[in-house]
Amino acid sequence: MAKVLVIDDETNLRKVLAALLRRDGFDVTVAENGEQGLAEFHKNGADIVVTDLVMPKLGGMEVLAAVRAANPDVPVIIITAHGTVDSAVEAIKAGAFDYITKPFDQAELSSVVAKAAKTNESAKRSVRADHKARSAIIGESPQIQDVYKIIDKVADTPSTVLITGESGTGKELIATALHGASSRRDKPFIKINCAAIPATLLESELFGYEKGAFTGAVTSKPGRFELADEGTLFLDEIGEIPVEMQVKLLRALQEGEFERVGGIKTTRVNVRLVAATNRDLQAEIEAGRFRKDLYYRLAVVPIVLPALRERRGDIPMLAAHFVDKYNRRLHKKIEGIADDALALLQAYAWPGNIRELENLIERVLLFADGPLITAKDLPEPVRGGAGVQAGAQVAASLGTLDVPVGEVGLKDIVRMKAAELERDLIVKKLEETGGNVTRAARLLQISRKSLQTKMKEFGLRDTTPDGQEDGPDE
CATH class of the missing domain: 1.10.8.60 (Helicase, Ruva Protein; domain 3)
Incomplete structure (x- = not known):
């Protein structure tokens, strides 16, 4: 059960928010001002913070800054009146998860807090992105050195980057490093997990909506593209976007413009896009679940993260x-x-x-x-x-290792045996594929680049096991 901290100086609104959130299954704690709210947060913590924007002494912006300084993984939702929507938008650019306008719609409140809960749960399972850019990435292996080189070359360009790799390999960390190492570092860095957004709401999340566009749209609201203007937009799990939505995303990327849901005015933005997925997008294309033209637009700069x-x-x-x-x-x-x-x-x-x-x-x-x-x-x-x-x-198999057992520690023995087994497996797969590196990498379930690195380490690079030239790739 996610814990929600509600901070609002209006007694009735505080009670209503708490009742609605408890009805939705959340564990709710309330505070009547910003100072009390931060004291509660620092003492007992929270998974989600819902705070009024305008409060005496300590306002919502100060609460946002303090929560993000203590734990940037905790989503902060801003409550604002119609007259301060611009301030709420600035709060989102400063790192707030979302905002709700007064008087709020119950369905909208439930939807926003539910999304925040999913985001928080995802953050708990992921490696937290450190905003010290490349220095936060840990590792000195050849594979990670290759990633460092790509970041150094492309961070300060507007080119779209597609980060692929298994779940848990640190894709969000790489996206954060790309933003932090660019000249956009002081501009918004907006993140959205496409898998956490229902397909029916994804368009309004990305492009915003106008008042009256659909039931519950009691006011106009900018989307993530607008909020990321002049900065970076990170679309995580982009492989989950429905095909019909991919067309609109492609246009926004190519033209740098879009219309809000229910609107006719064209909005232009300057956004650097970084996307990530743990899916094999080539296989998704073959299955008809991902557009080839969108893939090529996203993969201007591909970064493949190796498994641990x-x-x-x-x-x-x-x-x-x-x-x-x-x-x-x-x-x-x-x-x-x-x-x-x-x-x-x-x-x-x-x-x-x-x-x-x-x-x-x-x-x-x-x-x-x-x-x-x-x-x-x-x-x-x-x-x-x-x-x-x-x-x-x-x-x-110690007898097969040409080492004096008494002089080698367990760690060294395991490393040597693992390397031996790894080399034998690579040789076997290269034999099976006639030296075709691409097919061998596919059988080994690693990237082609990783296999080439391993071949170089084991003296197999560019040759098959019998010494012939490397077979043609597919």
Whole structure:
């Protein structure tokens, strides 16, 4: 049950808001002014904050700034009168999730808070975007170095970027880095999760609507494109957009103009678009669920994020980063990760990628007695599942490794055996495909770029296992 903090100096409105939100299943706490609201937020926290814009002493803008400084993942919804709508729009540009005008429509309130709850839940499962641009990205592997190079080259251009990768690989972090490293960094950075918006409401969310455009449209409202003017618009999960909506999005991207729902006036904007998806858009095109012309318009600059299992060398650095982060957040004093635990972390497959690693480190820190995280502190899927299986394989085949067992630690043994198994698997798939790198990468379920990097590491680059030239790509 999501916790909502309602801050409003009008007693009756505060009571009505609380009653409606409790009816919708939320756990509601109320505060009668901004100071009281922030005190409650800092003491007990909240998943969503609903605050009046104009209040004595401490107004909604100050509440917004304080909440975002404490936890930028918490959506803040602004309540405003008709005469201060412009101020509410400025609040959204400053980071507010959305706004509601007085007198508000109950259905609109429920819809906005429900969207905020989904956004907050998604943020809890994701790696939080750090607004220090590229410096927030953790890793030194060749795959991440390639991503750094792309960011450096294209961040300060208006070109559209399409970020692809499995769920939990940090796509929003890359989008934030692109915005933070551009000359638009002081302009709005507007984010929208397309999967969290019902298909029937997506057009009004993107392009806004005029008063009376549909039932419940009691006032005009700008869409995300307008709010992102001169800045960056990040469309996460863009593969979820319905085909009929893709046509309108394509026009907005190509022409830089659109009309609000129910309006006839054309609005022009200067927006840099960054999109992300964990879907295979090429397969979606073949299935008729995604337009080819929109794909090419989005993928001017493609960035493919590797899965964590493809960049195991970055796991120690990432794990140390999360230990430091949650030491501070949870007031713990864990000094680090023991070699046996680190070896298991590197051997694990990480189907949930960086997001799963972060959640695991947080959970382990909560229960670890310290001073180091050891193998016994890790959960069963890591310690007794994939990790133990990998350890058993290592133990069973130590005789095949040309190393003195007594002189090599578990971490090094696991790394060496993992590399050996990885090389054998790549060789096998290259043999099966006649040296075709693209097809081999598809069978291995990694990107072509990642496979090329691995081939170079193992001395296989540009050759098949028998030394012949690399087969033609499809």
